[in-house]
Amino acid sequence: xxxxxxxxxxxxxxxxxxxxxxxxxxxxxxxxxxxxxxxxxxxxxxxxxxxxxxxxxxxxxxxxxxxxxxxxxxxxxxxxxxxxxxxxxxxxxxxxxxxxxxxxxxxxxxxxxxxxxxxxxxxxxxxxxxxxxxxxxxxxxxxxxxxxxxxxxxxxxxxxxxxxxxxxxxxxxxxxxxxxxxxxxxxxxxxxxxxxxxxxxxxxxxxxxxxxxxxxxxxxxxxxxxxxxxxxxxxxxxxxxxxxxxxxxxxxxxxxxxxxxxxxxxxxxxxxxxxxxxxxxxxxxxxxxxxxxxxxxxxxxxxxxxxxxxxxxxxxxxxxxxxxxxxxxxxxxxxxxxxxxxxxxxxxxx
Amino acid sequence: xxxxxxxxxxxxxxxxxxxxxxxxxxxxxxxxxxxxxxxxxxxxxxxxxxxxxxxxxxxxxxxxxxxxxxxxxxxxxxxxxxxxxxxxxxxxxxxxxxxxxxxxxxxxxxxxxxxxxxxxxxxxxxxxxxxxxxxxxxxxxxxxxxxxxxxxxxxxxxxxxxxxxxxxxxxxxxxxxxxxxxxxxxxxxxxxxxxxxxxxxxxxxxxxxxxxxxxxxxxxxxxxxxxxxxxxxxxxxxxxxxxxxxxxxxxxxxxxxxxxxxxxxxxxxxxxxxxxxxxxxxxxxxxxxxxxxxxxxxxxxxxxxxxxxxxxxxxxxxxxxxxxxxxxxxxxxxxxxxxxxxxxxxxxxxxxxxxxxxxxxxxxxxxxxxxxxxxxxxxxxxxxxxxxxxxxxxxxxxxxxxxxxxxxxxxxxxxxxxxxxxxxxxxxxxxxxxxxxxxxxxxxxxxxxxxxxxxxxxxxxxxxxxxxxxxxxxxxxxxxxxxxxxxxxxxxxx
Numbered sequence: 001x002x003x004x005x006x007x008x009x010x011x012x013x014x015x016x017x018x019x020x021x022x023x024x025x026x027x028x029x030x031x032x033x034x035x036x037x038x039x040x041x042x043x044x045x046x047x048x049x050x051x052x053x054x055x056x057x058x059x060x061x062x063x064x065x066x067x068x069x070x071x072x073x074x075x076x077x078x079x080x081x082x083x084x085x086x087x088x089x090x091x092x093x094x095x096x097x098x099x100x101x102x103x104x105x106x107x108x109x110x111x112x113x114x115x116x117x118x119x120x121x122x123x124x125x126x127x128x129x130x131x132x133x134x135x136x137x138x139x140x141x142x143x144x145x146x147x148x149x150x151x152x153x154x155x156x157x158x159x160x161x162x163x164x165x166x167x168x169x170x171x172x173x174x175x176x177x178x179x180x181x182x183x184x185x186x187x188x189x190x191x192x193x194x195x196x197x198x199x200x201x202x203x204x205x206x207x208x209x210x211x212x213x214x215x216x217x218x219x220x221x222x223x224x225x226x227x228x229x230x231x232x233x234x235x236x237x238x239x240x241x242x243x244x245x246x247x248x249x250x251x252x253x254x255x256x257x258x259x260x261x262x263x264x265x266x267x268x269x270x271x272x273x274x275x276x277x278x279x280x281x282x283x284x285x286x287x288x289x290x291x292x293x294x295x296x297x298x299x300x301x302x303x304x305x306x307x308x309x310x311x312x313x314x315x316x317x318x319x320x321x322x323x324x325x326x327x328x329x330x331x332x333x334x335x336x337x338x339x340x341x342x343x344x345x346x347x348x349x350x
Numbered sequence: 351x352x353x354x355x356x357x358x359x360x361x362x363x364x365x366x367x368x369x370x371x372x373x374x375x376x377x378x379x380x381x382x383x384x385x386x387x388x389x390x391x392x393x394x395x396x397x398x399x400x401x402x403x404x405x406x407x408x409x410x411x412x413x414x415x416x417x418x419x420x421x422x423x424x425x426x427x428x429x430x431x432x433x434x435x436x437x438x439x440x441x442x443x444x445x446x447x448x449x450x451x452x453x454x455x456x457x458x459x460x461x462x463x464x465x466x467x468x469x470x471x472x473x474x475x476x477x478x479x480x481x482x483x484x485x486x487x488x489x490x491x492x493x494x495x496x497x498x499x500x501x502x503x504x505x506x507x508x509x510x511x512x513x514x515x516x517x518x519x520x521x522x523x524x525x526x527x528x529x530x531x532x533x534x535x536x537x538x539x540x541x542x543x544x545x546x547x548x549x550x551x552x553x554x555x556x557x558x559x560x561x562x563x564x565x566x567x568x569x570x571x572x573x574x575x576x577x578x579x580x581x582x583x584x585x586x587x588x589x590x591x592x593x594x595x596x597x598x599x600x601x602x603x604x605x606x607x608x609x610x611x612x613x614x615x616x617x618x619x620x621x622x623x624x625x626x627x628x629x630x631x632x633x634x635x636x637x638x639x640x641x642x643x644x645x646x647x648x649x650x651x652x653x654x655x656x657x658x659x660x661x662x663x664x665x666x667x668x669x670x671x672x673x674x675x676x677x678x679x680x681x682x683x684x685x686x687x688x689x690x691x692x693x694x695x696x697x698x699x700x701x702x703x704x705x706x707x708x709x710x711x712x713x714x715x716x717x718x719x720x721x722x723x724x725x726x727x728x729x730x731x732x733x734x735x736x737x738x739x740x741x742x743x744x745x746x747x748x749x750x751x752x753x754x755x756x757x758x759x760x761x762x763x764x765x766x767x768x769x770x771x772x773x774x775x776x777x778x779x780x781x782x783x784x785x786x787x788x789x790x791x792x793x794x795x796x797x798x799x800x801x802x803x804x805x806x807x808x809x810x811x812x813x814x815x816x817x818x819x820x821x822x823x824x825x826x827x828x829x830x831x832x833x834x835x836x837x838x839x840x841x842x843x844x
Binding site (some may be wrong): 091094095098099100113227230233237238240241243244245246248249252275288290291292 | 368386398421422423424425426427433436437438439440441442443447450451453454456459460461503504507598607784
């Protein structure tokens with residue numbers, strides 16, 4: 001699909017440096033811009049005083065500290081983790097299924113995980129052993145179950161598991177689960193607007209609690225995938241090719257699917273369904289640094305985080321003082337890109 | 351020593367039997383071909399060997415160790431696979447793709463890329479001739495080039511055994527030959543064993559040391575190509591008519607497929623009617639509307655060949671040319687004859703004196719055209735007495751057209767019969783070899799062509815006592831005697 005792809009940076013260190021710079025700038029922008037504008041210099045001084053014991057200069061009002069530390073920092077950090085999770089999961093799905101159109105949303109995994117999350121939230125369930133981790137765990141399990149269902153169903157339809165069939169089945173399952181969620185909401189009779197906003201994705205007013213809730217799953221998921229970067233490169237040539245070069249396909253597939261589901265489920269449980277991040281970000285990263293997963297995964301993590309921080313910034317400032325659901329923005333960017341990729345793919349076939 | 355031993359292997363997909371009781375062994379350094387029609391189980395067999403499918407019954411052993419005892423990674427260090435098609439949605443470069451071949455040689459969570467890995471990748475890319483394109487995306491390469499990239503990846507695995515599924519599928523003929531030549535070289539130089547599915551019988555015959563032939567999942571035959579490339583066997587395996595020929599330069603058989611629909615041939619009984627006879631100022635040209643199969647010693651078009659035009663050209667007695675064949679081709683082209691389908695002979699005698707004789711026997715007919723000159727008459731039995739042989743033009747040219755279907759043996763017998771008849775004609779005309787003063791058997795530059803329509807009844811023999819042989823003997827004898835008389839007359843009158 002990358003007919004015209006250009007590898008701008010040949011040097012890996014340069015690529016990482018560029019990505020980290022983008023991440024820092026986007027985080028600073030995310031903290032700085034809002035109903036009350038806080039300059040970069042003030043943000044840095046606040047961090048220095050909070051974390052490194054420097055005294056806060058007198059010219060920074062104390063409500064700045066409050067806004068930065070209690071409101072904006074937790075929000076951008078959560079946005080970063082959610083974006084990073086979705087992007088890495090998307091990259092992994094694409095490699096594993098050698099399918100550039102795969103992402104947690106198009107595969108229906110996000111919707112499946114949402115069903116789990118809605119279930120936990122609206123019926124206020126708490127599993128005895130897991131406490132506050134009930135929400136992400138149920139989300140992850142629902143996401144994983146959905147993924148298995150989608151793949152099994154696709155295989156039953158067509159042994160070859162072509163790109164189009166997987167996506168079609170994913171979207172079908174996604175639609176079914178969305179309907180299921182609407183049904184649950186209708187039955188609970190709660191105030192609808194808030195729920196709909198959650199469903200379309202948001203990282204607003206979540207606080208540190210949510211970041212802490214998803215962090216362990218994020219770390220485990222990212223590790224699992226990074227350890228399997230070489231295997232993902234092999235999978236990108238198809239399962240039998242992977243087998244021929246010596247990959248233990250069955251075992252590695254389970255690991256990759258688990259890792260990607262951990263990331264998706266954890267992200268969905270704290271932010272709802274945010275579509276297409278996993279499609280857009282790896283695609284952009286591949287254009288710049290090529291398809292090798294050893295680079296693609298960590299760079300997708302960084303750029304995915306930065307992407308969602310900036311998208312969130314856009315979502316809360318564009319019709320300020322009101323907020324747009326973040327999923328609206330990502331879908332506005334992602335759906336046309338999906339259409340373009342799909343168009344090119346079908347055109348190339350004929 | 352056997353690298354690979356396959357014993358009584360059977361395989362079923364659901365309830366369908368794909369392989370049944372397949373047994374064979376492959377020796378080290380051997381190129382072992384698997385041949386069979388579509389659906390004969392070739393690919394399934396290869397997938398079992400590559401551990402892509404689990405063994406259901408029977409056993410496969412590698413150097414005495416059962417295949418299932420190898421982990422996928424261990425197996426990838428021993429055997430590399432080149433499948434028919436492989437594709438990726440992403441734009442990996444040639445080098446990145448080949449690097450994947452080192453997977454089985456690495457270990458640990460984040461294995462180091464060693465100098466040995468780098469060298470193996472570099473060598474593999476070099477060996478398939480893609481060094482220039484190492485940094486290019488494989489999605490920009492041609493199908494053949496991509497196949498070479500995957501071959502390089504297989505080589506980077508540094509395997510002892512190479513499993514190939516129709517390796518030349520996406521290649522043009524030049525690339526195919528190049529790849530297969532390279533495989534043979536690797537097999538011999540490095541004791542690399544190759545097991546390959548072939549779809550081209552002749553490629554398999556040319557390159558394999560041994561071949562396994564499968565039909566409906568069962569082994570029909572196995573052995574050296576010389577033993578297997580046999581008409582009836584191939585006919586029954588492929589359900590397509592084939593005929594066996596010798597390869598022009600290599601001691602391997604060459605199988606020619608025949609198509610069901612017949613090429614236009616001359617219809618029976620039309621032998622003379624369908625010919626165009628033209629006497630131009632310096633040649634006789636006989637042309638047929640459809641090609642005839644010809645065995646000839648002519649200057650142009652020698653050996654077996656299909657031809658529509660037969661040209662007997664008259665040249666001056668002093669014709670002398672270093673490269674008569676090329677000059678003759680120029681002449682034919684200038685005259686507008688299709689050189690590839692023309693039998694071209696030369697003579698110094700006047701082509702107006704050509705003699706035709708004809709016999710029709712219903713089942714076959716024979717039409718003979720002779721021009722004769724005996725300026726260089728030679729007695730074959732005493733030719734050794736001559737100091738040197740003049741290659742002057744002074745020739746008896748015989749063309750025998752036969753409306754019938756001749757085997758190759760019959761062609762050779764037809765040549766013998768015609769020659770004997772010619773010699774008898776010379777004897778009866780009392781032609782002598784001027785140097786030995788004995789009866790001449792021919793001239794030093796005689797030429798013959800036997801051309802048959804290859805339709806109708808098949809004649810396995812054309813010796814002197816067979817019906818066709820009798821007709822040939824008589825027409826050639828009579829035509830030659832008459833041609834000699836005309837030659838003598840013209841000499842006297844001039």
